Amino acid sequence: MSRPVDAEPRPPGLRGATRVLLERELDLAWSGGGGPLLACGFFACLTAVLPLAVGGDPRTLSPVAGGIAWLALALASLLSLERLFERDLEDGALDLLALGHLPLESVVLIKALAQWIAVGLPLALTAPVAALALGLPPALVPLTALSALIGGAGFACTGTLGAALALGAKRGGLLIAVVVLPLFIPPVVFGAGALERAASGQSPAPALAFLAAYVLFAGVIAAFAGAAAVRNAQG
Amino acid sequence: MIHTLSISDLTVSRGERLLFQGLDLRLQAGEAVVLTGANGAGKTSLLRTIAGLLRPDAGEVAFHDGDGNPLDERLARGRETHFLGHQDGLKTSRTARQELGFQCDWLGHVQCGMDDAVEAFGLAPLLDLEVRRLSAGQRRRLAMGRLVGSPRALWLLDEPMAPLDARWRAAFADQMRRHLAADGLILAAVHDPLPLPARTLDLGGLT
Numbered sequence A: 001m002s003r004p005v006d007a008e009p010r011p012p013g014l015r016g017a018t019r020v021l022l023e024r025e026l027d028l029a030w031s032g033g034g035g036p037l038l039a040c041g042f043f044a045c046l047t048a049v050l051p052l053a054v055g056g057d058p059r060t061l062s063p064v065a066g067g068i069a070w071l072a073l074a075l076a077s078l079l080s081l082e083r084l085f086e087r088d089l090e091d092g093a094l095d096l097l098a099l100g101h102l103p104l105e106s107v108v109l110i111k112a113l114a115q116w117i118a119v120g121l122p123l124a125l126t127a128p129v130a131a132l133a134l135g136l137p138p139a140l141v142p143l144t145a146l147s148a149l150i151g152g153a154g155f156a157c158t159g160t161l162g163a164a165l166a167l168g169a170k171r172g173g174l175l176i177a178v179v180v181l182p183l184f185i186p187p188v189v190f191g192a193g194a195l196e197r198a199a200s201g202q203s204p205a206p207a208l209a210f211l212a213a214y215v216l217f218a219g220v221i222a223a224f225a226g227a228a229a230v231r232n233a234q235g
Numbered sequence B: 001m002i003h004t005l006s007i008s009d010l011t012v013s014r015g016e017r018l019l020f021q022g023l024d025l026r027l028q029a030g031e032a033v034v035l036t037g038a039n040g041a042g043k044t045s046l047l048r049t050i051a052g053l054l055r056p057d058a059g060e061v062a063f064h065d066g067d068g069n070p071l072d073e074r075l076a077r078g079r080e081t082h083f084l085g086h087q088d089g090l091k092t093s094r095t096a097r098q099e100l101g102f103q104c105d106w107l108g109h110v111q112c113g114m115d116d117a118v119e120a121f122g123l124a125p126l127l128d129l130e131v132r133r134l135s136a137g138q139r140r141r142l143a144m145g146r147l148v149g150s151p152r153a154l155w156l157l158d159e160p161m162a163p164l165d166a167r168w169r170a171a172f173a174d175q176m177r178r179h180l181a182a183d184g185l186i187l188a189a190v191h192d193p194l195p196l197p198a199r200t201l202d203l204g205g206l207t
Helices: A013-031 A035-054 A058-077 A082-090 A093-098 A104-133 A138-165 A172-183 A185-199 A205-234 B043-050 B073-080 B096-107 B113-120 B136-149 B166-181
Strands: B004-014 B017-028 B032-036 B058-064 B081-084 B154-158 B185-189 B199-202
Touching (some): A013 A035, A013 A104, A035 A104, A058 A138, A058 A185, A082 A093, A082 A104, A082 A172, A082 A205, A093 A104, A093 A205, A093 B096, A104 A138, A172 A185, B017 B043, B017 B058, B017 B185, B032 B043, B043 B185, B058 B073, B081 B136, B096 B113, B096 B136, B113 B136, B136 B166
Parallel strands (some): B032 B185, B081 B154, B154 B185
Antiparallel strands (some): B004 B017, B004 B058
16 A cells, blocks of 8 residues: 555544544443443342332332333433543543544533443333333333433433533532432433323323423533533633 | 744733743744743643643734634644643553544544554554553553644644653654654653754743
């Protein structure tokens, strides 16, 4: 292969840069102690412990199965958030990300997307299984997976914002949980609401639409506020 | 391409402490400037300010092309500036090949950029090792790979030579000479003098 003499630096382009960063984020999510498996394991443990706390009677568990699954989803989504920015800040990779072709807003969104793929997707697959074990009617399984998938995107966006805001704080992991959990209320309300409406024979569409609207809103806020928080932490 | 970096009346402080004020500097294509000063004098902060990672209290950092036209700051930094600090941004759990590839891809590279980087810093035997297995000098050489793999005009270097042995100091000096010959700009914070002709900007010591 002959080498081009004097070749101009080839910018990776928007799609190229998005792809390389996404690949790296996914690789880090899987290599750093199996984050997605940890989240799924935590989710399974939570849904196993709850029936022990409230009693195993299917008549008490079945009506709240959807709600419990959503609460467990929200908590499990918190687990690997600290990894998102804190390590990049500590080892200087955040400086490198700030000097790339993409603006920091895009970097934050790509990290949120990677978080969704790495943690939200596996959780969305685990959620129906756990909900079934709690006594959810089998007819609601597809809806559970779908709503967990959409809600997972919201958790990822809001969680990424929380991780950026907690940058540089001591015990950032706990701070993230305190900042982010209140912001998880809307997706939990809409997601569990969709299941409840479907269980009572109504259309879950309005609740799903609200859930999707939350995701879009969270994505926009996370991009701008997250990038500002990262810049602040670097300076 | 960045032809001139001009800093005018720059004031930077960290927290309550004023590092320097009213700093002026003009750096042109093919020129190297060495930053000296005591520990804590603000060498790293100056480099970070130029890279846009730190906001100055006052003053301006401007980039101009060969015809004297001002360049957009975001583009000048995002496409034409390298910042190589103490922290190299390498992930310990990934292999040297993955990390070099990511850094060069992310910053934009030429066709054979990675091969050139491997050759310039003797990285071939390290590529399949995890970054955590590398020594400090090997890590620094790996981080330097992006300077060659992703050609950018302005190099901001913070103690680049510190962990390198004599052989690789010479090799890096060679790369710096090439970069200057290709109309690059170098601003390096150092304690030992650079092995090439360079102006010195002394930030002084702690007051």
